[in-house]
Amino acid sequence: MTSLTTEEPTTGKSWARPASTASGPHPSHRDDLAARRTTACVWGLGHIGWSTVEALRTEGVAVVGYDLDPDRAEERRALAAGPGGPALQVTSDQADALAEDIAVHFVAVPTEREAEPFTGALVDVFAAIVAATAARRPERPPLVIVESTLTPGTVEDLLLPMITTAGLEPDRDLLLALAPRRDWFLAEGYGLRDLDRIYCGIGERSADAAREVLGLMCDTLHRAPSHVEGELVKCVENAYRHVEITLANQLSLAYPHVDMVEVLRLAGTKWNIGTFHPSFGTGGYCIPLSSRYLLRGAADAAELSLLSEAVETDMRMRSLVADAVAARGPVLVLGLAYKGGIKVATLSPTVRITEELRRLGVPVSVHDPMYRTEEIDALLGDGTAPTDLARAVREAATVLVVPDHPEFRAEPYLSLLDEPRAEPLLVLDNHGVWADRPWAGHVVYRRAGGASWLVVPAIGSADPR
Structure with missing residues (x-):
């Protein structure tokens, strides 16, 4: 693979540090992880964090x-159960996450709450790491790699002051890097190793250490200037997509x-x-929050009127x-x-649609x-989930299909929708899961974005189209 910048591709299978450094008296964070002399900790075991756990274990890291x-x-502990493989401990005890043998911390905690940027979880985790580092003063500084998406200004306004307030010198006593995630878990060829990844550090030592460690999992890395x-x-790359999706709507x-x-x-051809x-x-x-992050961190948010409009239209x-x-x-x-x-x-359209319907x-x-x-x-309130799906379909006047789960293309969903009824059943399909399916006469099918998709027939009336 050829890098898009002047940086060389890195691969966890063949890449190595220069011999003069690798053979010196101070092995790198990467060397120690690969040799299992030290351990990595992943904070936050959602999809991002858990995929980091799996990627590290694939490379033999404890x-x-x-x-x-x-x-x-x-739940994650049950997934990790089984013989063999590198050591893995899953815990909710912060003391385990701050053990002395942990040299690298990956932080993948949520940075949103109720559809708005939120730094509380990040600050809690980082404060714990800073406090442990200040108490121990290890000879080799720990490396923190933040994988969560941040509001611009978070490092300068929140994280760096926490380091200096603890009496530590950034980039010397504690190394801090950012490496937000781009990969997509459900598509072949879009994993951690496949896609180019951006990273940066609060200084040269932080950035260099991050490059070495990330090279265990990623083939091509691009360093941001700071x-x-x-x-x-x-934030910017997702905001591009947010604006384009908003234009489609x-x-x-x-x-x-x-x-x-x-x-x-x-047009896409x-x-x-x-x-x-x-x-x-x-x-x-990612996408619905990107514009909010940029608006929150901007020196002049009024200049980002396209993003403000994207947020409003999206909701x-x-x-x-x-x-x-x-x-x-x-x-x-x-x-x-x-x-x-x-x-x-998180920010699923189902949540707000459900709230609005109840209102x-x-x-x-x-x-x-x-x-x-x-x-x-x-998540949505007691009694929201139907105890009998077949009955719920029979009683519904409208079925909204929000995500494109593969299960929806098979039984029992198709046969339940085909059951005859006196009044027409409206099916409004967000992603076109059933766009190519022939429907019986009692079903009025609409795909989001199709002709008159929001002009729906009332009960007892003909299709207005």
């Missing part, structure tokens, strides 16, 4: 995985009788234009969907996750094959 939530830690630029990159609203899905597909789809709104940790799409179907009566939402095949409900007095239930009944009820 790992401690920490999560504040004992239930999540127990932490100031490094903080911005992930606004086009479908501005031309309501046009099949905007097809228009955008054809031009070599320098991506293909974007209208939807119920974005979800997850408004949920309300438009709820308003469109409310008059029909009971709604069944298929999918709590924001994206198919991944158990993440309008509409009975609503939510089913997701990846979530247990008690998990759905804990």
Whole structure:
């Protein structure tokens, strides 16, 4: 693989530090991890953190995985059970995550709360690492690699002052680097090793150490000039996508009788234009938050009017969907996750749509094959998850399909929807899971972005199209 910058590709299988350094009296953080003389700790065991755990173990590194939530830690512990492989300890005890043999800390904790940037979890973790470092004053400084996406200014305003207040010198007593994640867990060729990765440090020692350690897992690395630029990159690249998705949604609203899905597909055949789809709104940790991070950290947020509009339109799409179907009566939402095949409900359109329907007095239930009944009820309120899916389908006037779970393309969902009924069943499909499926006469099918997709038939009336 050829790097896009002047940096050389690094591979965990063949890359090595220069012989003059590697053979010296002070092995690197990478050397010690690879030889299992030291341990890495991963803070936060969501999808990002757990994939870091797995990547490190693949390279033979001993790992401690920490999560504040004992239930999540127990789930991950069960996944890690089995003989063989590098040592792995999964814990909710912070003392384990701060053990003396831990030389590298990967921080993958959430940096959002209730759809807004939030630094509380990051500050708690970093404060613990700083305090342990100040108490021990180890000969070799620990390396902290933050994988979470940060609001621009977080390092300068929060993290560096914590280091100096503890009496430590940044980049000497404690090494700090940023390496936000780009990889996608569900597609072949989009993993940690495959995709180019940006990293930076608060100084040369931090950046050099991060490059060596990240080279265990990533083939191609690009160094940002400083932490100031490094903080911005992930936010900017996702903000680009946020604005483009927002334009797709606004086009479908501005031309309501046009099949905007097809228009955008054809536009995407031009070599320098991506293909974007209208939807119920974005979800997850990245795209819907990127604009908010940039607005929060900007010296002059008023100059980012495109991002402000993207945030407003993105959230408004949920309300438009709820308003469109409310008059029909009971709604069944298929999918709590924001994206198919991944158990993440952060900023899922389902959450806001459910809230809006309840505000309008509409009975609503939510089913997701990846979530247990008690998990759905804990996130959306008691009684939200139907105890009998077949009954929920029969009683619903509208079915909203939010994520494109593969399970939705098979039984029992298809046969349940095919059951005859007196009144038409409206199926509103966010990602076009069933776009190519023939439907019986009692089903009115609409895909987000299709012609008149938000002009829905009332109960007892004909399709307005």
